[in-house]
Amino acid sequence: DTGVSQNPRHKITKRGQNVTFRCDPISEHNRLYWYRQTLGQGPEFLTYFQNEAQLEKSRLLSDRFSAERPKGSFSTLEIQRTEQGDSAMYLCASSLVRGATDTQYFGPGTRLTVL
Amino acid sequence: KQEVTQIPAALSVPEGENLVLNCSFTDSAIYNLQWFRQDPGKGLTSLLLIQSSQREQTSGRLNASLDKSSGRSTLYIAASQPGDSATYLCAVKQPAGGTSYGKLTFGQGTILTVHP
Numbered sequence: 001d002t003g004v005s006q007n008p009r010h011k012i013t014k015r016g017q018n019v020t021f022r023c024d025p026i027s028e029h030n031r032l033y034w035y036r037q038t039l040g041q042g043p044e045f046l047t048y049f050q051n052e053a054q055l056e057k058s059r060l061l062s063d064r065f066s067a068e069r070p071k072g073s074f075s076t077l078e079i080q081r082t083e084q085g086d087s088a089m090y091l092c093a094s095s096l097v098r099g100a101t102d103t104q105y106f107g108p109g110t111r112l113t114v115l
Numbered sequence: 116k117q118e119v120t121q122i123p124a125a126l127s128v129p130e131g132e133n134l135v136l137n138c139s140f141t142d143s144a145i146y147n148l149q150w151f152r153q154d155p156g157k158g159l160t161s162l163l164l165i166q167s168s169q170r171e172q173t174s175g176r177l178n179a180s181l182d183k184s185s186g187r188s189t190l191y192i193a194a195s196q197p198g199d200s201a202t203y204l205c206a207v208k209q210p211a212g213g214t215s216y217g218k219l220t221f222g223q224g225t226i227l228t229v230h231p
Contacts, residue, residue: 004158033218042119042204042221043159056218091158102208104219106151106159 002026004107006092012113013082020078021110025094032075033093033104034067036060043091049075050097082114117142119207121222128195128229136190136225138205143183149219150179150190151204159204163190195229202226 005024013019025032030051035043047057051072069075079086089111093104118141128134147166151159163172163179171180178191188205206219
């Protein structure tokens with residue numbers, strides 16, 4: 001068990017470009033969450049998947065954002081036409097829903113800087 | 116809408132001191148509350164998780180308490196060490212869709228510095 005991994009760890013892009021991040025959850029974890037964290041703030045929920053189904057999306061997730069988890073394993077988060085306000089740390093977490101527990105394990109994050 | 120607030124925003128203490136971090140939340144209908152540690156530029160590490168039916172949890176020098184009815188939790192760190200320096204975040208989980216599983220709502224964190 002290598003934990004949740006995210007790639008890339010850092011991404012610098014110019015305003016207007018598209019970026020894609022990848023999250024590989026812990027093996028066999030059926031839930032996958034995306035959060036966004038700006039400097040000095042706690043993480044904010046963006047969206048989550050149960051297997052391959054996207055079950056909830058935050059209002060923070062504008063139409064420029066899209067997330068997928070095509071085979072119920074890894075997930076991608078794409079941001080189109082990036083804006084400077086998109087600069088943040090994007091965190092992924094996974095969990096195994098078992099009984100009454102759903103403990104989320106976080107990855108190291110992808111830090112996005114939009115110039 | 117659930118809101119989570121952490122006080123103080125920053126705390127600096129000498130090594131060896133006992134300290135308390137505070138977390139409050141506006142909606143008491145939570146499933147559990149979790150305390151995390153975050154080192155600069157890193158992801159989150161779970162420290163303690165308290166179910167809504169529990170009053171406290173302990174792990175080593177850490178003790179977290181929960182008073183759900185008043186919407187408060189505290190994280191007590193005993194005999195602080197420089198290695199404890201980090202940002203401490205509390206997060207609450209609320210039931211979603213009739214299940215006990217759902218997103219976490221985080222506070223903004225307390226930045227702790229323990230100096231030798």
